Structures are given as structure tokens and as C-alpha cells.
Amino acid sequence: MCGIIGYLGERSAAPIIMDSLKRLEYRGYDSAGVAIFNEADGQTSVVKSAAKVDTLVERLTEEMPEGRLGIGHTRWATHGRPTVINAHPHTDCHKQVMVIHNGIIENFAELRKDLQAHGHVFISETDTEVVPHLIEEYDKGDLVAAVREALGRLRGAYAMAIFSQKDPDLLIGAQLNAPLVVGIGDKEWFVASDITAVIPYTKKVLLLGEGEMVAITRLGPEVSTIGGAAVKPKVIEVKWDISQAQKGGFPHFMAKEINEAPEAVSNALRGRLTDEGEVTFEEFGLTDRQLLKLRDIKMVAAGTSYYAALLGKYIIEELARIPVEVEPASEFRYRQPIIDQDTLVIGISQSGETADTLAAIREARSRKARVVSITNVVGSSMALESDGVIYLHAGPEIGVASTKTFIAHITCLYLLGIRLAAVRHRLDPERLRELTAELKALPTAVQLVLDGAEALKTLARKYAGYRNFMYIGRGINYPIALEGALKLKEISYLHAEGYAAGELKHGPIALLDRNFPVFAIATKAATLEKMDSNIQEVIARDAPVVALISEGDDTLAEVQLDRIEIPAVSEFLSPIPNVVAMQLFAYFVASERGCNVDQPRNLAKSVTVE
Known part of the structure; x- marks a missing residue:
């Protein structure tokens, strides 16, 4: 999803971070930001943009900080709109700790509430902002220990780069269910979301394992588990070129994205489906009472999304016993569909900008229907113009032919079917338990197909x-x-x-x-x-x-x-x-x-x- 780069070394950090962010653009992003520790005044310069990396370059060029420690981030929004305020890095109340993050923190809402009760003030809509505040809460003079404590409170997936201006000779990286690598150069070190960012500077790469963190000082990196146990790191010599690295070693983005299918299923389920089969969506927008009143559902979509909608008809009608009609969005608005306030219209689109589908949901809203969109892009037109939205959390998809987003759409439709069935008491507990277990086992089945x-x-x-x-x-x-x-x-x-x-x-x-x-x-x-x-x-x-x-x-x-x-x-x-x-x-x-x-x-x- 997001792109991460961190640098600690002997050279000026800003040009290296900007160059690395340019090479991470292929991942797709909606905003970007950097934080550079300025050695001259002991302060951190933070620059963010809701535009392209080039905008950051222009702004930094005007007054380039001379620090040798910094982090940079390209963001693909999952929590909060793509705005400057929501762009990374995020910091704590006293602007000491800087954090960039790729992933989803499932329990951020409860953590945020707890931190606010302790006097912490939040300025963004993101899940990430809880992390610097947690570190601030636990920091008693040992940044590494504070980071461990903070990470121990998180549920979900993350890859992070962290520094504090109190300790400008320390860069920390950590990962859980999201990739993070450490580049090892000559008296310089890099933390990155993928190898692409560091290849021009070094081909010696340390691979962080699941649930591990790295503390990098000017003496080098030390790897441990998040719990504190020392780990012998795995170091490899990269033989890829830049174009291969962007594709994760695959010959095409499509191949890479097909191979991300297990992760697409996991990310769509993460934080939404409990072991007991309860389904929650953060921005769904419709109450149980409104769902209970629904008389019928109409789905509108185009291309591959239309076939996802057809599959959704089978899923929802079987689980929730609500009649579902599926129609090409390009046809929907040019006839007289029978819809009213007791109809739920579901728009399905990877981008959230598909013209026909957007026009169809606008037509539905004009007729007083409830509208929910299922899309991959936070802040897209469809998301903003719907009563509720279900995000895929599939990350950017570069290949034109939809692959992992189709799978994420289907996964979300299974979840929606369970939610609707629960409201209408259509699923017996045993069937629900079986279905929940099967859904959670799907990434393994998909991986076997890939194998x-x-x-x-x-x-x-x-x-x-x-x-x-x-x-x-x-x-x-x-x-x-x-x-x-x-x-x-x-x-x-x-x-x-x-x-x-x-x-x-x-x-x-x-x-x-x-x-x-x-x-x-x-x-x-x-x-x-x-x-x-x-x-x-x-x-x-x-x-x-x-x-x-x-x-x-x-x-x-x-x-x-x-x-x-x-x-x-x-x-x-x-x-x-x-x-x-x-x-x-x-x-x-x-x-x-x-x-x-x-x-x-x-x-x-x-x-x-x-």
C-alpha cells in the first residue's frame, strides 16, 4: 500500500529520501511527506503534500535541511481522507517522535479514546497517529523500550519507521504482517517498504522477519523480536535491477498482484470479522434498523466489478434472503428503475471513479435509495457520494486487468452477506461458525493455488x-x-x-x-x-x-x-x-x-x- 523510506548515515538525508520516494511512486499514492532532523537547530523539518512527490521536492529545495537522519512516506489512504493533515509523518503532542506507517491498526479507535482520556490531542483522522502518542506515553528515556511497549498494544498489520529528535542517532523499524527491509551501505543504513527504494545505494539487504524490529545506530543495526528477544538477521545480496525490484521480482505487475491475492483476502477480512462471526465496517453508514427495513438490493457496476456484483447476488440471496438485482451501471440510469428509500443500491468500482457507476449511484440517491459503495480508493467520488462505504484495503493495483481487487471485492461481499444475514437472523450459529472459519482459512487455500x-x-x-x-x-x-x-x-x-x-x-x-x-x-x-x-x-x-x-x-x-x-x-x-x-x-x-x-x-x- 504505502511507501516507506528511512535514512541514517553520513550524507544529507533529504536528497536520498526524495530520490527513494520517486522510485516508490509505482506503488500508487494520494499524498506524501518527509521529516528531516535538522542538526543546526535540533528541530525536525516536516513537509507534506496532498499532491505528487515533485511538489515535496520543490518545497524542500527552497530550504533543504542539512540533517543526516530522516524518513519519507507515500500514502495510500485507508483511514482518513487524502489530505495534508492525514499525510505522514505523524507526531506526538510535543512533536518529538516521528512515525510513518504502512498497514492497518485494527484497534486504533479504542487506543485513541484511551490516549485522549490521558490528555493526548489528535489532529488527523488516521489510525497511524495513535503510535507516536503511545510512544510518548511510554517514553521514560529509552526510545527502543517505549516503541516495544507501544507496538505491544497494537492489533493489525504494520511496517513502520520511527525516530525521535531527542535521540538523533537512532532510527527504528518494525513490522508485523507487512514487509520491511533494511539496506546496509558504507556507514549508512536504510529502512524501506521494499527493495526498490534502496537499490541505487546498496544491494546488501537485511530482511526483517515477522514480528521483528530493528534499532539502527551509527554502529549498525540490531534486530530483535518486538518482545525483546535477540534475532540473528538474514542478509541477502540483491541481484535485481530497478524495474524488477518495483515488481517484487516478478516480470509484470499483473503477476505480482495475482500473487498478492492471499494478502488481499487477509486485508479485506482484517479487523472486520471476529472468530464468532460478527462483522463490522468502519464507515458503513447504515444502522441495523435501516438494514432491517430493506425490501431489495440493486447492484451496479462495470467490467470485472460487474461480475463481482453477479457473484454478490448469489452470496447475499443465500445468506440474507434479500432479493438482489444486478445491472450494468451503463444501463441503469437510462431506464426507470423501481427503487425507493427501502432499496439499497450498491456501487462496485475499484477506483471509485468509474463514470457509469458514479452516475448510477447519483441517480439512485436522487430517488431516495440508500447507497453503499465498495471501492479501493479512500476519498474517491463514489465513497464521498454514498451513505456508506466498504473499502477493499487491497493496496494499489497497477496492472490494468483487475486481479487482487476482484478477489477483495468478493471477500467484502461475503462479509456484507454475513452482516445482512445477522441483522435479519438468517444464519444459525453453527453455519456462521463454519463460514467464519472457512473465510479465515481462504488465504491458505489461495496460496496453494499459487504454489x-x-x-x-x-x-x-x-x-x-x-x-x-x-x-x-x-x-x-x-x-x-x-x-x-x-x-x-x-x-x-x-x-x-x-x-x-x-x-x-x-x-x-x-x-x-x-x-x-x-x-x-x-x-x-x-x-x-x-x-x-x-x-x-x-x-x-x-x-x-x-x-x-x-x-x-x-x-x-x-x-x-x-x-x-x-x-x-x-x-x-x-x-x-x-x-x-x-x-x-x-x-x-x-x-x-x-x-x-x-x-x-x-x-x-x-x-x-x-
Whole structure:
């Protein structure tokens, strides 16, 4: 999500930090800031901007502080709008401690309330600001000990860089469920959110492990657990170039983002789903009473988000038993939809700026409907113009074709389904416990799909020469068939169509022959026998078949087809691991064909015109 850089050394910190922030721009951001300790007067210069890093460069160039200690940050908003006040670094009441942070602090609201009761004054809307105030509260002259105490109070995910102007020869980094590396140069050290930031200065990198922190003095780094146990650090020699580093060692952003799917699920769930199955959204905006009065739900979206909405219909109708209609946003506003104050209209958009979807929710509001948006961008137009918002917390997605944000959208729709079901008392406790446990286990299942990528790569080589594909699914996996076809066509420029498998005999089967492969979603489901029959119909027309099969299932053992084994999960949650496999297949086919997978022709990441 956010970009982090910290420097302690013999050179002027400001130019190094600004240069490093420029190399972190690829991550995407909505604001930025730096803090440089000025040795001349013993004070810290803080400069922030709600614009681009270039704006910070201009402002710092006017009066460049000469300090050799500093931190810099590019922010992707999760708590609080993208404003100068909410930009990092954040500080304490006396402006001594400086903190930059990537991640989500789940219990920030209760910590903030507790700190305010002790006289602390907050100026931003962010979760991060509790950290410098906690450090201030615990600081008895030992900054490292105070940081340990403060971190011990946090729940969630974080990577941080911290310094105090009381101790200008100390830079602290810490991480939990978020990456942080330490660059080791010649009498200089760097703390960074990824290797990209430090490669021009050093290729010697110390990797912080889960729940570890580093205290860097002018003698070098000391690594320990947050609890205080000494750790022998792992140091590597980086052999990547800059472009590879930005992509985390992957050849394309799309590959990197597909591989971030487990994290996308975890971040969407984090702080929202308790072990008992209770769901809370921070900025949802609708009360239980308002939810209970809902007569129906309408979802509006475009492209991949539209297929997420189709899947949401299956989820919400099964869990909450509320009727749901899904409509392309581009069609919604040009007819006379039947909506009123008892209708919930849900707008789904990665960017929150999709023109058709934004126009649709405006139309809904004009008709007095309740509106909730599900988006990845804090402070986006859709977020600001809705009664409530559910943020994906997926971090920036650079590749034009949506991958991890589609998965985050689905995860949020499962949570919304549980919330609506709870209000209407539609879920029995045992089913809720099972569903909660399964959702929390999903990142592991998704990782297993990613671990099997080589098999998908081999299949992609076999099928990259075909010109036409058909994708078929049933039930909750029908929208996944549609999304699989879209993903293939948009990045490989191949013709691909998605169908409900039961519709094959009503026309599409006429297309099939040995040159028209069919990709079938045949993971465990109540309709698996019917899918078996559909596959037999396809094979009878000599069409090659690629099938997603649940691990350990032998229903199709005697059928001649290419198999992709998927970890066995319940039918209800199977769309997420299934779509990850389809994303990988599309990616490998497009790569085999030499296509520009990150920037497909004629497509844009955010469609802001109708």
C-alpha cells in the first residue's frame, strides 16, 4: 500500500529520501511527506503534500535541511481522507517522535479514546497517529523500550519507521504482517517498504522477519523480536535491477498482484470479522434498523466489478434472503428503475471513479435509495457520494486487468452477506461458525493455488495457439466463468465467451470443434454431476477441455481432459481459489503470446468517461 523510506548515515538525508520516494511512486499514492532532523537547530523539518512527490521536492529545495537522519512516506489512504493533515509523518503532542506507517491498526479507535482520556490531542483522522502518542506515553528515556511497549498494544498489520529528535542517532523499524527491509551501505543504513527504494545505494539487504524490529545506530543495526528477544538477521545480496525490484521480482505487475491475492483476502477480512462471526465496517453508514427495513438490493457496476456484483447476488440471496438485482451501471440510469428509500443500491468500482457507476449511484440517491459503495480508493467520488462505504484495503493495483481487487471485492461481499444475514437472523450459529472459519482459512487455500502455478504455465503453453475459448460454470461459479473469459480476452486478445453450463445446448454448442477449447469449472458442487454431463457433451464434439477439479475428487477421473487441481473448499467459497487459477491461466497464455499484460491495448485502468 504505502511507501516507506528511512535514512541514517553520513550524507544529507533529504536528497536520498526524495530520490527513494520517486522510485516508490509505482506503488500508487494520494499524498506524501518527509521529516528531516535538522542538526543546526535540533528541530525536525516536516513537509507534506496532498499532491505528487515533485511538489515535496520543490518545497524542500527552497530550504533543504542539512540533517543526516530522516524518513519519507507515500500514502495510500485507508483511514482518513487524502489530505495534508492525514499525510505522514505523524507526531506526538510535543512533536518529538516521528512515525510513518504502512498497514492497518485494527484497534486504533479504542487506543485513541484511551490516549485522549490521558490528555493526548489528535489532529488527523488516521489510525497511524495513535503510535507516536503511545510512544510518548511510554517514553521514560529509552526510545527502543517505549516503541516495544507501544507496538505491544497494537492489533493489525504494520511496517513502520520511527525516530525521535531527542535521540538523533537512532532510527527504528518494525513490522508485523507487512514487509520491511533494511539496506546496509558504507556507514549508512536504510529502512524501506521494499527493495526498490534502496537499490541505487546498496544491494546488501537485511530482511526483517515477522514480528521483528530493528534499532539502527551509527554502529549498525540490531534486530530483535518486538518482545525483546535477540534475532540473528538474514542478509541477502540483491541481484535485481530497478524495474524488477518495483515488481517484487516478478516480470509484470499483473503477476505480482495475482500473487498478492492471499494478502488481499487477509486485508479485506482484517479487523472486520471476529472468530464468532460478527462483522463490522468502519464507515458503513447504515444502522441495523435501516438494514432491517430493506425490501431489495440493486447492484451496479462495470467490467470485472460487474461480475463481482453477479457473484454478490448469489452470496447475499443465500445468506440474507434479500432479493438482489444486478445491472450494468451503463444501463441503469437510462431506464426507470423501481427503487425507493427501502432499496439499497450498491456501487462496485475499484477506483471509485468509474463514470457509469458514479452516475448510477447519483441517480439512485436522487430517488431516495440508500447507497453503499465498495471501492479501493479512500476519498474517491463514489465513497464521498454514498451513505456508506466498504473499502477493499487491497493496496494499489497497477496492472490494468483487475486481479487482487476482484478477489477483495468478493471477500467484502461475503462479509456484507454475513452482516445482512445477522441483522435479519438468517444464519444459525453453527453455519456462521463454519463460514467464519472457512473465510479465515481462504488465504491458505489461495496460496496453494499459487504454489501450483507451474502446472498452469505448462497448460498455457499448450493452449496459447488457439484462437477461441469457451468458459462454463454453474451456480455460484457461473460469474467466475464470465470473469475467466473476460480476463483471457482483455490481456491475450483472444476470443473468449463465458456461459452458464446448462445453456450450452441452447446455442453455444454449435461453435464447438477441435479448435475451440472449453474451460470448465468442475470443482465440488451440488451440480457436479450435471457439469460432468456438460463436459461429456463438449468432448463428444471433439473440443479440448481444461477443467478445474477439487483436490481428491475422482468424479471425472475417467474423462479425457486437462486437469487443474484446486484445494478442496466448500462450494460457497470456491469462487476465490477458482478465479485465481483462471487469472494465472490467462496471464500465462498472454505472456506466451508476447502480449503487454500490464497495459493491454485499448484499455484503461479507470474508465472516467461514459
